[in-house]
Amino acid sequence: xxxxVDNLGKSFSDQDDESFEVFSEIDLNIEExxxxxxxxxxxxxxxxxxxMVAGLESISKGSIxxxxxxIKKAGPDRGMVFQSPSLFPWLNVKENVLFPLxxxxxxxxxxxxADRFLKMVHLSRFKNHYTHxxxxxMQQRVAIARALAMDPKVLLMDExxxxxxxxxxxxxxxxxxxxxxxxxxxxxxxTHSIQEAIKLSDRVVVMGTRPGRIIADxxxxxxxxxxxxxEEVIALERKVMDLLEGExxxxxxxxxxxxxxx
Amino acid sequence: MKLAxxxxxxxxxxxxxxxxxxxxxxxxNIVFPSPSKVANALYTGFADGDFVKALGASFRHLFxxxxxxxxxxxTIGVLLGKSxxxxxxxxxxxxxxxxxxxIVWVPLAIMLFGFSEFxxxxxVVLGGTFVMAxxxxxxxxxxxxxxxxxxxxxxxNGIPLFFRIEVPSSIPYFMTGIRLAWAFSWRxxxxxxxxxxxxxxxxxxxxxxDYARMDQVIAIIIIIGVIGAVVDQLVFSKLEKNVMxxxxxLKT
Numbered sequence: 001x002x003x004x005v006d007n008l009g010k011s012f013s014d015q016d017d018e019s020f021e022v023f024s025e026i027d028l029n030i031e032e033x034x035x036x037x038x039x040x041x042x043x044x045x046x047x048x049x050x051x052m053v054a055g056l057e058s059i060s061k062g063s064i065x066x067x068x069x070x071i072k073k074a075g076p077d078r079g080m081v082f083q084s085p086s087l088f089p090w091l092n093v094k095e096n097v098l099f100p101l102x103x104x105x106x107x108x109x110x111x112x113x114a115d116r117f118l119k120m121v122h123l124s125r126f127k128n129h130y131t132h133x134x135x136x137x138m139q140q141r142v143a144i145a146r147a148l149a150m151d152p153k154v155l156l157m158d159e160x161x162x163x164x165x166x167x168x169x170x171x172x173x174x175x176x177x178x179x180x181x182x183x184x185x186x187x188x189x190x191t192h193s194i195q196e197a198i199k200l201s202d203r204v205v206v207m208g209t210r211p212g213r214i215i216a217d218x219x220x221x222x223x224x225x226x227x228x229x230x231e232e233v234i235a236l237e238r239k240v241m242d243l244l245e246g247e248x249x250x251x252x253x254x255x256x257x258x259x260x261x262x
Numbered sequence: 263m264k265l266a267x268x269x270x271x272x273x274x275x276x277x278x279x280x281x282x283x284x285x286x287x288x289x290x291n292i293v294f295p296s297p298s299k300v301a302n303a304l305y306t307g308f309a310d311g312d313f314v315k316a317l318g319a320s321f322r323h324l325f326x327x328x329x330x331x332x333x334x335x336x337t338i339g340v341l342l343g344k345s346x347x348x349x350x351x352x353x354x355x356x357x358x359x360x361x362x363x364x365i366v367w368v369p370l371a372i373m374l375f376g377f378s379e380f381x382x383x384x385x386v387v388l389g390g391t392f393v394m395a396x397x398x399x400x401x402x403x404x405x406x407x408x409x410x411x412x413x414x415x416x417x418x419n420g421i422p423l424f425f426r427i428e429v430p431s432s433i434p435y436f437m438t439g440i441r442l443a444w445a446f447s448w449r450x451x452x453x454x455x456x457x458x459x460x461x462x463x464x465x466x467x468x469x470x471x472d473y474a475r476m477d478q479v480i481a482i483i484i485i486i487g488v489i490g491a492v493v494d495q496l497v498f499s500k501l502e503k504n505v506m507x508x509x510x511x512l513k514t
Binding site: 054055056073074075076078079080082084086088089090099100130131132133146147150156 | 406408427
């Protein structure tokens with residue numbers, strides 16, 4: 001298997017050394033070139049799971065293997081795009097894309113690669129601009145170009161379009177689809193938007209909360225581009241919504257009962 | 263342009279009040295000189311080269327002291343910023359040291375190094391080091407964790423992470439540190455020189471006082487104020503603002 005998550009568990013311990021379990025016994029296998037979404041309500045641990053694949057969070061139990069190799073720390077074989085663009089403000093757009101290439105590619109190759117990926121996200125014209133001169137959507141495109149330029153085996157995206165307005169998000173969905181088809185990358189995409197997950201993915205993994213776990217796994221083979229109005233899309237949306245409603249109610253109930261007991 | 267007129271008008275009013283108080287004769291002429299007499303003292307001071315020599319000596323002390331203060335302050339700041347252990351142990355003492363007015367160090371400096379120029383530099387170093395260290399510590403702590411996470415996913419760790427992310431990211435706060443270190447050092451310099459055996463602007467001030475030359479005293483006070491403001495506005499504030507703008511921390 002390309003990316004194998006095996007019996008994975010994550011728990012944090014707070015100041016009193018009491019441990020809090022985010023999730024346990026997560027099994028997930030992802031094939032190469034697939035676009036997989038992790039969907040779930042807040043608190044289900046989907047972002048934590050993604051950070052563990054990135055190597056930014058330690059693994060409490062179980063293992064994650066990428067092409068058979070166990071993940072122990074962060075590395076350039078897994079590119080990550082965060083919800084905030086996380087660009088380096090002291091560098092211009094092109095220098096940002098060059099950042100991960102330094103030392104791995106020759107100067108000329110690195111420059112050509114940076115140009116190529118900036119062209120892919122339609123930002124060639126802005127390569128000499130500073131990042132704070134760009135809009136939020138453009139900044140996120142730079143972040144995507146930067147992650148792709150280092151040629152990772154898998155692209156991890158943590159609610160990358162969550163902070164953008166509806167229209168920009170729509171445009172970036174289409175761009176991401178094109179980039180994905182062009183580069184044939186494996187993409188693991190975290191979102192809390194049912195619509196977004198269904199629109200983009202080959203496969204939607206739905207997570208529940210308290211404790212965090214996988215509650216459903218849909219394979220979507222509808223033709224692209226998918227329209228919101230398509231009947232199959234609407235039917236799928238409803239199905240996922242019904243699944244998640246129970247989970248969201250559970251969180252709500254727990255929070256409300258907390259209020260009362262105080 | 264309009265702003266300049268307003269500022270000049272304000273100055274004229276202040277000079278007018280000064281002249282008025284002088285003319286009424288509330289204070290004796292020897293302790294309260296007229297504006298024209300102070301202007302004359304300013305002119306002759308520069309014409310004779312007395313003020314120029316004193317200024318030269320003061321700037322020599324200042325640059326030596328400030329350079330060392332930035333060097334020591336940065337070293338201490340990076341240490342406290344990077345090592346939690348060091349910060350927990352020594353961090354609060356740094357704040358205590360920073361709150362000590364620099365004139366307090368003067369007796370110590372004189373006892374240690376005598377009435378030498380080195381004693382003055384010593385006071386300047388102490389005046390600037392702690393505020394620099396505090397700001398460098400804040401600079402290191404204020405590096406957005408998100409940028410560090412992003413860099414780690416690009417395979418950047420350890421020492422390269424420090425030089426490629428933490429250092430450039432903390433430059434705006436570092437600049438604030440340098441501006442404040444300059445301001446503190448300038449004050450410390452005057453305190454140190456006032457009690458020294460010269461040369462220096464502070465020494466000239468006390469010398470003028472000893473000979474009851476109030477016109478010179480006020481002239482030197484004006485020089486100290488003007489230099490403080492000009493250097494801050496033209497050099498450090500400008501530098502800091504440019505860096506902030508470049509880093510996207512200031513809207514243009």
